[in-house]
Amino acid sequence: MTLIDLANPTKFLSLTARILPWLAGATAILLITGFYQAAMAPDDYQQGATVKIMFIHVPNAWLSMFVWGVMSLAALGTLVWRHPLADVAAKAAAPIGAAFTFLALVTGSLWGRPMWGTYWQWDARLTSVLILFLMYLGLIALWRAVDDPSRAARAAAILTLVGALNLPIIKFSVDWWNTLHQPASVLRMGGPTLDRAFLIPLLVMAVGFSLLFVTLHLAAMRNEILRRRVRSLQIMQASQQAA
Amino acid sequence: MSLGPYASFIVTSYSLVAAVVLILIVWIAIDYRRQKERLRELEASGVTRRSGRSAVDTR
Numbered sequence: 001m002t003l004i005d006l007a008n009p010t011k012f013l014s015l016t017a018r019i020l021p022w023l024a025g026a027t028a029i030l031l032i033t034g035f036y037q038a039a040m041a042p043d044d045y046q047q048g049a050t051v052k053i054m055f056i057h058v059p060n061a062w063l064s065m066f067v068w069g070v071m072s073l074a075a076l077g078t079l080v081w082r083h084p085l086a087d088v089a090a091k092a093a094a095p096i097g098a099a100f101t102f103l104a105l106v107t108g109s110l111w112g113r114p115m116w117g118t119y120w121q122w123d124a125r126l127t128s129v130l131i132l133f134l135m136y137l138g139l140i141a142l143w144r145a146v147d148d149p150s151r152a153a154r155a156a157a158i159l160t161l162v163g164a165l166n167l168p169i170i171k172f173s174v175d176w177w178n179t180l181h182q183p184a185s186v187l188r189m190g191g192p193t194l195d196r197a198f199l200i201p202l203l204v205m206a207v208g209f210s211l212l213f214v215t216l217h218l219a220a221m222r223n224e225i226l227r228r229r230v231r232s233l234q235i236m237q238a239s240q241q242a243a
Numbered sequence: 244m245s246l247g248p249y250a251s252f253i254v255t256s257y258s259l260v261a262a263v264v265l266i267l268i269v270w271i272a273i274d275y276r277r278q279k280e281r282l283r284e285l286e287a288s289g290v291t292r293r294s295g296r297s298a299v300d301t302r
Binding site for chain 2: 010035043048049050052053056057060095096099102103106107110111113114212216219220222223226227229230232233234236237240
């Protein structure tokens with residue numbers, strides 16, 4: 001099967017049916033390993049056991065931006081190449097991205113209360129991630145508000161690309177402004193500053209959560225393709241009844 | 244394994260992540276069943292795809 005074959009929803013469904021069980025299995029193994037390593041990781045000399053929240057907060061924070069990046073590529077697919085699965089991919093990713101962003105915000109707050117003394121601070125990093133969350137909700141609302149998927153696709157794609165401007169703001173907010181949120185300690189010039197005892201569980205969790213996203217995304221795309229088949233058949237049924 | 248004085252924050256964080264991931268999995272699984280059920284009902288009422296292939300078959 002070539003890459004171009006994936007533009008065909010039927011072939012995409014066939015591929016998804018074959019690889020989803022393997023992806024789900026690999027995700028479960030990686031996440032169980034990651035949770036075990038996180039549980040066994042030593043306490044940090046400053047944060048104590050609270051450092052364990054980082055092993056779930058950081059992957060969710062990375063994925064909150066990564067998913068919007070995926071949706072932005074899909075938006076280009078909709079607007080430039082009119083790929084039949086591009087809007088399906090974007091629409092299916094949005095609720096999953098919103099869930100990851102919600103978890104990044106809440107776990108960050110739960111880490112912030114004991115470490116910073118506050119659940120929330122209107123600093124550039126926290127505020128820009130909150131805006132990302134609100135944009136996810138806005139996009140989901142837009143798709144739900146318009147009945148015809150092809151009409152919603154174009155507006156959603158434009159909104160997604162406009163929202164992508166927020167991604168560099170989130171990433172570099174800790175460098176551009178004086179924030180309570182600490183600067184990057186893994187994805188930075190000069191390499192990670194984390195000790196291996198924390199870095200390895202974090203990376204295992206990050207790969208595990210990324211695979212979780214791929215698995216859920218493919219499953220949600222399959223659902224969306226079926227939903228559009230339902231819609232086409234309902235339209236056919238209505239026109240047959242009218243004739 | 245001791246979680247120290249902030250154990251409630253750590254346990255709440257992990258529980259919340261587990262709950263949200265579980266909700267996502269269940270929601271996607273239920274949605275899949277619902278769409279397949281709707282397609283089955285439509286096919287049973289005599290509406291078929293132009294290609295003639297079954298809309299329910301995903302393999």
